[in-house]
Amino acid sequence: MNLKFEEFQQSNLGLKELDNIRLKSFKKFEALGFPTKKQENWKYTDLKAIIDSNFKSLQIFKDQKNSKYNSKLLIRNFEHNQIILLNGNFIESNFNFEDEKKISIKSLKVALESKTEFEKIKNYFDDEQNSMVSLNHALVKDGIVLKTDNNYSFNKPLIIYNLFDKTADSKIINNKVFISLGENSKLSLVDYYECENNIKYFNNTIHNYNIEKNAILKKFSINASIDGSYNYNSTKINSYSNSIFENFLLSLGPNFIKNEIHCNLLENYSSCFVNGIMLLDGNQHHELKTNVNHKFENCKSSQLIKSVLLDKSNGTYQGKIYVDKTAQKTNGYQLSKALILSESSQFNSKPELEIYADDVKCSHGSTTGNIDENSVFYLMSRGLTKQQANKLIVEGFLNEAIETITESNIKKLILQFFIERIKKVNI
């Protein structure tokens, strides 16, 4: 283990309570280490092996002074509000399209230094049987705390830019994002990851969302550009009465991603939708693990994941729907479809239903296969080459999931990234 907690601690002494949590969490991490396949949640992803074989010496990220980011990495020709995180640190925000009085944004670093602010988020530092979470608790330095008032609908999407530069090279970066949507509020959030060329880093990030009564949060996780990043992202959502949480994941570029989505449907008529695509080649390894917890009556959840695997890539979807004994009239659905286009690639799918109520509608399905030969023949008999035919079929296969996006301007943006990526894939 190369991670030197003592060094980190010396320069980060703060609130006594937090320091204790950090120390306890780090000890826990040290005891467990990076996850291996022995842990049920990591059955298909040996993170320890992945880190050992890709990082000679992974170090804790220290540099905090750097606030100059490369503005070329930002998205153009798309009206949006923005929050910039550079190497996990909050740099700046811009809510030009909004009524700024309705929105509160703070750097997590500041919140972690104030006793009253820390008190509000302390609960989110709970102990868990997950060494990545322990590591994050121990080493988190910055991030954001975002809140909206009740009855506020954003006019334009908000992009959180997660940018990384060369100072992040060979480092592990731990940060947290807190978002709380007030009652009847609405936000479209793009969680966007981008880095400078030729760097390799590990980003370990935890998001916590609160979606109050009647609020709608639509989140789009975009990992589009091909890069040497390794990402673990755990998102925890608490959904209250009649609220909607939608998450679309565009899982295309980085070497490694494990996304975890833990959504608690806590009150009547709340709903959760998780859809996404993976298009992987080379040695890419991406995993999505969902945990949708129906804890109240009349809630709805739906998941559709489509994946295409080439070369030696590895994709995994572990989707779990849990229905509490009180959660009658639950409607839960999940479907995973994958195309495996090379003999050395693999896709693992583990659908799980855990149901304790007796009046529920839950279903799941999972298919894995190759490109349908009849479809190829049909297209070739119209003059398309085999390659054109395959590409069109794969594009169509993944498009079906993209078509579920309900925000048309964001769908357009996502299609652009998708088409850029599929052009570079050798099918």
Add this chain to the structure above:
Amino acid sequence: MLDIKELSASIEGKKILKSFNLKIKAGEVHAIMGPNGSGKSTLANILSGRKGYEIEGAISYEGKDLLKIPIEERAQKGIFLAFQYPTEIPGVNTNNFLKTSLNAIRKFRGLKELDSLEFLKLVKEKSKNLKIEEKILSRQLNVGFSGGEKKKNEILQMTILEPKLAILDETDSGLDIDALRIVSDGVNSLRNKNRSFLIITHYQRLLDYIKPDFVHVLVNGKIVKTGHSELAQELEKDGYEGVATAR
């Protein structure tokens, strides 16, 4: 244009076509009629290049050995198969597919590729002529199409791609009278002295609308009788059995 000599074909050891001979000249419309299992669809499949058959004999298309031409090149060289069961391809936009197809063929013929605007204009015109609702073209390819919509879509593709040899594999089966008229209008509007048709059908009904130059009766992998369009009526009256044994 097409010359099939002593063609035998089998699949998984089962012989389907036996010493089959057929010659189609430019501008001719040939109909092949026959009962279920007589080898009609196998013939269409072999002409369009579907794999999986053991083939003997020779097929020449415009003087070239057709069996050596790859599937997509057959299409580019002007062979079009209207499928009996058009394949549903989820997520693929019909217009987008058709534009890719048309441009592949135009490129091969040394014509300028069409941009989206030019293409849409062409599609609009062709679908209007055939009284096909344009909106099926913005849907996913054949997905959720009714049987009639699928067949109409095949005919629309045919009129846009302007093949030299069009093979219609039981395009009429399962169609109502209105759809049948659209299909036959499509064929009739394309008929000219350079373009040939091979129409495979169960029933004589389609041939009331499309008058073929020749009608062949296919039984057990062999043509047992050849005649002109009156033969279709005879078949309707006497059945395949009657015509096949009366020779």
